[in-house]
Amino acid sequence: MNWEDFAIGVITCFCLLIGLPWTIALIYEAYERIKEKRKGGEVVEIKRVKEVSSYSVYDEKGNLLKSGFKDLHDAHEFATNYLLKSPEQNTVCIKAEITITVKRK
16 A cells, blocks of 8 residues: 555545535635625625717817717717818817716616
8 A cells, every 4th residue: 555645645635625615615605795796795785877978070160060979989080081071171079978877776
């Protein structure tokens, strides 16, 4: 009988028997935190944040060229194309309206 292999087996079994309850306890605690939505020991109310943005493009005199863009990239693309197609225009302005709302349960 090889005593080194036997000792390694005993140590492995001991670690499994001691480590298994700790692993189960950690998994249970993680499950409870997720279930109760706890953070750092206190119960946290879950909130949902909704952002609605609208972008408008104005010429240099303040006249509205186009509005209702949902993202800045589209408004920027429209403004660039407008300036390239209108050589008499030198400046356009992009204005944003961003509304952030919290929905509470």
